[in-house]
Structure formats: structure tokens, C-alpha cells
Amino acid sequence: MSDFGGILGEAAGLLVALDPDLMEIIGLSLRITLVSLVIACFIGLPVGALAGAFAFPGRSALIVLLNTLMGLPPVVVGLIAYLILSASGPLGPLGLLYTPVAMIIAQTILITPIVAALTRQVVEDLHLEYAEQFASMQAGKIRRILELMKDARYSLLTAVLAGFGRAISEVGAVIIVGGNINHVTRVMTTAIALETSKGNLQLALALGIVLLLLAVMINAGVMALRAFAERSALA
């Protein structure tokens, strides 16, 4: 095992070399994560906003459920998705097991509750602030939701980023339903697990650093976007 300088050097080397295998793995990681994230947002943002802004029967139970599901163990999600997608499972005939689509399904199950639960908290807090205003405006329900989400959009961005972080770093679920098949379902995290099991600890850690850099770049990009949006809003 060599020093961290060597590992950083190897990570830099991996990126600079633009190794086609590595680029393929990074590309697949990003695509799977982003698709799951988009689906999770389509479900999680509205569900969270409704639970945050309105009182309805079963709301407390829904909130407890969402908060609990934030801690869903990835391995359990992977197993459930495997049982559903397996050839002997209910969706077996679709032949989705060991494909990127299976990984997207597992990750969507995993991160939708995160997006929904964090959205709920953000919208609920803002709703308390705006309640009086809404009442005086006699704002309708849809308008309330839209305005809350618009004004909370930067906080909601954090909820979305939390979902992104969970999805891109997760290994337990995608390795079960994806199978870590070379050139088909191998992503950054499963590649790291594989290299670790081969005893190539330095390469595994270098891949980990590449993954971390990727996450830093995406978070920084979102921050820049936000700053830009705020400036144009003030202008």
C-alpha cells in the first residue's frame, strides 16, 4: 500500500488519461443517477409539497413513513428489486434484471423518500411563514403549492442534491440488480468494490477519489447556477 500522494497521482492519472473504460463507467454512473433523480423528483417533490402544505387524514403517518424510508438500507432495496425483476418474479418477463434500467428502478426507490421527506420539511416551514399572507390573499391550493415551491426552490435544491448524493454513492442495491457486469452495468461504486476485492486497494481508492471529484464538480456547478439565478432575479 503506497502513500496518499501516490494514490492522488494515480487518480489524476486515471482522469488525465481519459481511459475509455473509466469514461464508460463514469458515464453510466451519471446517467443512472440522473435518470433516477429526475423520476424521484417528479414523485418526491409533489408528494413532499402536499404533505408540507396541507392537512389531510393520514398526513402524520405519511410523514413518519417518508422519514423512515429515508433510511432504507440499499441492500434491502436491492433484494426487493431483485425479487420483483427476477425471471421468476412478477416483472421477470420484461427481462430487466442485470440491465441499467433495473439499477434505475432500485435507485429511484431509494432516493424518492429522501427528496419527498426533505421537501416536506422545507415547504412546511415556509408555509408557516406564509400562512397569514395566503389567507389574506384567499389563495387556492394549487397556487399555494406553486408559490411555496417557487420561493423554496433553493432549499429544495438541497433536497435534490441529497438524493443525488445518495444515488451516486450507493453500491448495495445496484450490485444486486445490476450484477456489476463489465461494460453493461458496472458503475463507479461497483468498480470500487470489485477492485477492493481484487486487492487493488490503491486503484480502488483512486477510483473513489475520482467519484468524489465528480460529486464536487456537480455540487459546485449547481452552486454556480444558483448564484447566477439569484443575480438575475435581483437584476
Add this chain to the structure above:
Amino acid sequence: MFGSSTALPSRRGFFPSIGLYPLLAALALSILMGLSSLAFAQENDSPFIIVQSTTSTRNSGLFEHLLPLFQADTGIEVRVVAVGTGQALRNAKNGDGDVLLTHSRIDEERFVAEGHGVERFDVMYNDFIIVGPARDPAGIEGQDDAPSALSMIADTKRPFASRGDDSGTHKAELRLWRMAGVDVQAASGRWYRETGSGMGTTLNIAVGMDAYALTDRATWIAFGNKGNHRILVQGDPRLFNQYGIILVNPDRHPGVKAKQGRRFVDWILSSTGQEAIASYRIDGQPLFFPNAKR
């Protein structure tokens, strides 16, 4: 001030209409990338089969050597899911796989007898070895009797890292402990450590805690984190490690790609496939020895 519903001084606060576009653009971009990903998943129409196999065959690099040769001969892509033999057999029993390449003969024969597989063939062999710290505190080095080496580890209560995952290697290890007359379950959690993990992870743990371990030779030769560990016991005929190949039964599991799967089985057992196995070496050492009988 909010009395009138027509005049809303704070309206601008509610509708900061500019600035949303970059976010929308980002969202649209994500959706686009998403669709391209789905397209990516669908576009791969070329024939492929799924082989459920063991970590030793993958971690040793054997598949990366064999599969391009097979694909060049036949045009069939092979997707390998590498798990322990126990899990590979269970996945195949669910119909999730076309061919099995594993190393636990008794379980493989039961798999065929239960109707899940068509027929089992010997493919190749190598051997198990006992590795441990170079200073060898249990003094087993050079033993040519594997069970008695294990007895010495048990007597001195030196740590032993077991797969503990129902894999082919784990089953072989348990058979050796039975021959040695040692009840490892009674020692589990003390000197006997069940990692519940694959071979590589178990070796990482063994190196980390100065423990002995049973491993197949191929994984060991290709393993990159040997630390101060080395081979201490080898050569006992009871350490023989036979690999077998089975086509999953298409009558039992209709999703099985029998035609392509059969071509893979035939190719592995043919002289071309057998020579390809024999020619795979790391540092001049052969990792697997072909022994198909036809």
C-alpha cells in the same frame, strides 16, 4: 396591506420570474440525458447470454481472457455475474442466468437432479491453498496434510478468516474442518471469523487481522494486497478444486437462451476453449488446468 386581493406589494417576492430558466434548462438537460440512458439500455440488441459464475473466475482475470475469444468465434456476448457458488446456483434456480460455471460438484449435481440444469460437465481445475502470515504462529508451513494443518490452527486458537457465505470455497473449507474433527461453529466469533464475503474481501480481512485463510490458487495469484501473507500449505489431493459448467434447463426456465448458452458450453468444452483456458497465465503461472472429458 394584504386586505385587497388585487394589489399585492409582495407579489414580486412570490414571483421572481427571472432566474428560474437556468434551473429549468438543467432539468431539461437531465431529462435528455435520462432518455439517452434509456435508449442506451434498449439499443443493445446483439445476442448475449448471462453466465452466473464465481468470484475466483472473474477476479483472476480468466473471463477477460476467454470471453473476447468466444465472442470473436461466435458473435455472442457473455455477461458475467460473479457471486459465490451458492448464490450463483440460487440465482440460476430463479431462472436468472443461462449458464452456470461454478465449483461445488455436489451442489451442481443436485441442481441438475432437481431439473434446473440440463447436464453438468467438468471444465477445469486448480487447487485450494492455505495462506497465512509469513511468521506462521501456528507452525503449519510445509504440512502436506491439510486437515491436520487446520487442527494445528484450531489447537493454537490462531485467527482463521472463513468465507462463511455458502460459496464453493466455503463448502470445501467446511469439509476440511470436518475431516480435521474441529467444530468451527463453536469457535465462531472467537478465533474462527466468518466474514460472509467474497474471496477477495476475505483475503483483505485475513491480511488485515493476521489470520489464516483457505483460498483458491487463482484468486491468490491475481490478488494485489498480499501484505506479509504467503502460501503455507498446498499439494494435499483433498485440496483439489474442480469447476463444472451447466446449461440452465430451458424446459424449466423458459427465459433461458438455450441456443446461445449451449454454444458457450460446447465452446468451453471444445479443444479451442480448453486450450484458451490452459493458455491463461499470470507471471508465467497457469491459473486453471482444463480437464473436460470430451
